[in-house]
Amino acid sequence: MAQKISLARDSLQAHEPAHRLSRIRRQGYQRWRLLRSYFSLAWLYEKRWFFIAMLAGFAFMNMPTPPGLSHEGQIVLAMSLVATILFVTEPVPLPTVPLLIIVGQVVLLKLDPNKVAQSLMSDSVLFILGSLMLAVAIVKQRLDKRIAWLIVRLTGTNLFWISFGITTVCGILAAFVGEHTVAAMMLPVGVTLISLTSNDPKKVRNVAAVLLFSISYGCSIAGIATPSGGARNAIIINYWQQFYYNPADPATWRFLVDYIDWMWYAFPMFLLRLPLVTFLLFLTFKPETTDLSRAVARLRTQIERDGPLKPSDYQAIFLFFIVILGWVFWSGTLGLGTVAIAGATVFLVAGLVRWEDINSGVNWGVVLLYAAAVSLGVEMKATGAAEWLANSMLAMLSQFGAAQGLGLWASMSVLTIAVSNTMTAGAAVAVLGPVVLNTATVAGDDPLTLGFITAISSAFGYLTAAAQPAFTIIYASGYLKANDFLRIGWKMMLLSFILLLMLATFYWPLIAR
Amino acid sequence: MFNFFRRTQLSDRQERAVERTLQQIRAQRRARFRILACIDGTDESYEAVRMAARLAPTDDCDIIVLYVRPTDQGLWSGGLQVKLARQNMLEAGFDLPGIRDLKRALDVLKEEGIDAESWPTEIGHQDAWDAAGDNKVEYKSPKGRNVVLKLKTSPDIASGILDQYELGPYNLMILGEPSRWRGNFKAVFGSGIVQQVTMLSPCSALVAREGSAKKRGFFICTDGTSRSMQAVRRSAVLAQAVGEPITLFSVATSEAGRGAAEENVENARALLKAIGIKAAEIRVSIGKPASEIIAAGSDYRIIVVTDEGRSTWQRLLRGSVAYDVVRGARTCVLDVR
Structure with missing residues (x-):
């Protein structure tokens, strides 16, 4: 009897999943089962933050209007509260939040739909749009190995110097074209070096961490160095111009911050942290080996096999430098956004990138997100909500003696760091910008100083993989664990915070305009 | 207009051929x-x-x-x-x-x-x-x-x-x-x-679970229901195929239930004997089913429990021995459906 037994027939059964539900096919049946398991309380629980946000917004909107705040201002604050909760907790896809903001502005604030639509587009939003398109165009050129080889030729085969070289080169590139572009472009280089060092990733886990974090920190610390380094910079420049610049009043011309002005203020912050990143990485991760000669030899072989640079590569490098020169010299008159859009257009015209690649490589939801966040920020200022919030915040800070000077700067920096660790930096600056700038005005401080502090602090979200675009990209390689970000992140955050305050205290007064 | 509601653009004959092929693949796999x-x-x-x-x-x-x-x-x-x-x-x-x-x-x-x-x-x-x-x-x-x-x-x-x-x-x-x-x-x-x-x-x-490689044997639990007897038979066939000794186990919640528990394991043994499979050992215990199974079964390579087929809400109200064992055991647990 035992010999006749068949495992498939007599042992555990493979039940027919679609037996009684033949019309609901393969995926449908299982999804239905999963949905059924979520249904009722579990679904509500999963979406709980959406309902909590809506209830909190509704409650805030309907409570008695505080003295000094207009009803419209109260509505804008309620919308900001809802948006912030949704940004942080993400119960719905993030592009849903800007859609809600747009609907809220028309339905709750009773604004003219055309004006709301107009408020969504500005030079900073065009810049975000253009720089994302440029990012795809640049990443598609596949110049990563050449850049890696250039680094290695300068640094030799020791991991410490390679790490320093990667951080420096990534930093210099990211300062001009945005951190996400450089991270996406350089990720294969990091992985090449890791995989050429050892076939077993577990044996070189710390080497992998040092190399990949060199890329991401290089990108991250440089993202604030120039206006084109990130959306947050363009947004705060836009706020200064919208809130303070008056062509008829020469005293306000200083709020028209151009490319070079920004670099005078923020570039030193990148330079100061550059040498410290590699030290921190080595202290935190203690790599298993520091000799990468095997990997470098193989990299050299790969470069030789690829042959010399092609004409299209030279074309791409040339256009890349033209765009940077455009930003440096013409952004004052043409605007950052126009230069970025022009750059993307030239790449398309030259046939260096296909529209299909741009279309699939850009997450258009992000453009919508920034557009709506900036629009909400402008509304905060227009309705007086930002000023009321600034007054309330100053009243609270004055109890701790932090209503002016260094105390105020430190408080604003901490607030921005806290917010940017929980949401994307551009959105954090878009929401906080009007409040911080108004706080500066009310406290008699310089809006330029506090604006720079906010923009730069928003790049200090180092604690999670989702806090920075460059982090998310290197995390996608699968070589890092989530808690690696925390291990190095808190040290980097503390160091950056102290350096920023030192810069604001000792250096910025020397170059004040 | 009518075609709009069709799931496929294939003709009925082609659709039937596709269905047949899919059925054949499934039959081969089964x-x-x-x-x-x-x-x-x-x-x-x-x-x-x-x-x-x-x-x-x-x-x-x-x-x-x-x-x-x-x-x-x-x-x-x-x-x-x-x-x-x-x-x-x-x-x-x-x-x-x-x-x-x-x-x-x-x-x-x-x-x-x-x-x-x-x-x-x-x-x-x-x-x-x-x-x-x-x-x-x-x-x-x-x-x-x-x-x-x-x-x-x-x-x-x-x-x-x-x-x-x-x-x-x-x-x-x-x-x-x-x-x-x-x-x-x-x-x-x-x-x-x-x-x-x-x-x-x-x-x-x-x-x-790690560490079960050093252990041996299928520890098959039964409560005497027809569902669990099915599970006993099917898991015993697997145990026989992989050459693992079989231990049959039943738990009574009180001393009064010992007789019924013994009868359960005896019935299971007879069932296996009828298909030519020999149980190496039978055991009975008194106490809470899940904790008794975990305590007695953790020395074996695999504990076999029968899934009660309860939904999330039913498990919340009535509990589930199978899940308690899967959760608490220190060896592999096979939840048979």
């Missing part, structure tokens, strides 16, 4: 003992692969090793789609996350005596949620045995594993030891991947 081993790259998850190799002793057994990769999404990457970075990596000749782990699973199978790498291969790709899609490598031995390495992408890992069942079907799903297993109340609001898959799996599920 004639084999198919094990789905799910891995996530942790050392615990390779126990699942090791166990799959041990529970698939003959050439009519197939092993499918599955790695589910969460879909790339780009909003947190500053507007640049993560898939662009992924594409860049693929073009540079790098593996997707998960491929390394699947290769390691192949090494684990080799250690267990299944050298699939030397067999002829077939490679398959299917567009799925992101650019990289679903990929698989199928190794076919000359004797007809299949080992499949599958890299699947899904927005949610548990749902990805359950989707894979639909492409089966499978006789057994094996998962590594979970890092957490929520209680019945908390499970209503959400649970970990292993727990979710174990609860929703249409076929029997085995949670593999």
Whole structure:
């Protein structure tokens, strides 16, 4: 009897999943089962933050209007509260939040739909749009190995110097074209070096961490160095111009911050942290080996096999430098956004990138997100909500003696760091910008100083993989664990915070305009 | 207008042919003992692969090793789609996350005596949620045995594993030891991947734990119901096939129930004897079923429990011995459906 037994027939059964539900096919049946398991309380629980946000917004909107705040201002604050909760907790896809903001502005604030639509587009939003398109165009050129080889030729085969070289080169590139572009472009280089060092990733886990974090920190610390380094910079420049610049009043011309002005203020912050990143990485991760000669030899072989640079590569490098020169010299008159859009257009015209690649490589939801966040920020200022919030915040800070000077700067920096660790930096600056700038005005401080502090602090979200675009990209390689970000992140955050305050205290007064 | 409501643009005859082919494939698969081993790259998850190799002793057994990769999404990457970075990596000749782990699973199978790498291969790709899609490598031995390495992408890992069942079907799903297993109340609001898959799996599920390799024997529990007797018979067939001794076990909640418990194990023994399988040992215990099973069964390689087929709400109100055992045992647990 035992010999006749068949495992498939007599042992555990493979039940027919679609037996009684033949019309609901393969995926449908299982999804239905999963949905059924979520249904009722579990679904509500999963979406709980959406309902909590809506209830909190509704409650805030309907409570008695505080003295000094207009009803419209109260509505804008309620919308900001809802948006912030949704940004942080993400119960719905993030592009849903800007859609809600747009609907809220028309339905709750009773604004003219055309004006709301107009408020969504500005030079900073065009810049975000253009720089994302440029990012795809640049990443598609596949110049990563050449850049890696250039680094290695300068640094030799020791991991410490390679790490320093990667951080420096990534930093210099990211300062001009945005951190996400450089991270996406350089990720294969990091992985090449890791995989050429050892076939077993577990044996070189710390080497992998040092190399990949060199890329991401290089990108991250440089993202604030120039206006084109990130959306947050363009947004705060836009706020200064919208809130303070008056062509008829020469005293306000200083709020028209151009490319070079920004670099005078923020570039030193990148330079100061550059040498410290590699030290921190080595202290935190203690790599298993520091000799990468095997990997470098193989990299050299790969470069030789690829042959010399092609004409299209030279074309791409040339256009890349033209765009940077455009930003440096013409952004004052043409605007950052126009230069970025022009750059993307030239790449398309030259046939260096296909529209299909741009279309699939850009997450258009992000453009919508920034557009709506900036629009909400402008509304905060227009309705007086930002000023009321600034007054309330100053009243609270004055109890701790932090209503002016260094105390105020430190408080604003901490607030921005806290917010940017929980949401994307551009959105954090878009929401906080009007409040911080108004706080500066009310406290008699310089809006330029506090604006720079906010923009730069928003790049200090180092604690999670989702806090920075460059982090998310290197995390996608699968070589890092989530808690690696925390291990190095808190040290980097503390160091950056102290350096920023030192810069604001000792250096910025020397170059004040 | 009428065509708008059709599911397919094929003619009825072509549609019937497609259906027939699908049915044939399913029938062929159902004639084999198919094990789905799910891995996530942790050392615990390779126990699942090791166990799959041990529970698939003959050439009519197939092993499918599955790695589910969460879909790339780009909003947190500053507007640049993560898939662009992924594409860049693929073009540079790098593996997707998960491929390394699947290769390691192949090494684990080799250690267990299944050298699939030397067999002829077939490679398959299917567009799925992101650019990289679903990929698989199928190794076919000359004797007809299949080992499949599958890299699947899904927005949610548990749902990805359950989707894979639909492409089966499978006789057994094996998962590594979970890092957490929520209680019945908390499970209503959400649970970990292993727990979710174990609860929703249409076929029997085995949670593999480290250290069970040193132990021996199937510890098969019964409460005398026809459902549990079925489970006893089916798991005993598996135990016989892999050459493991069988211990039959029943728990009485009080001294008064001892007689009934003894009768349960005797009935189970007789049932097995009728199909030519010998139980090495029978045991009876008094106390709370789940804790008694865990205490007595943890010295065996696999504890076999019968799934009560209760929904989340029923488990919340009435509890479930099967899940309590899966949660608390210090050895592998097979939840038979």
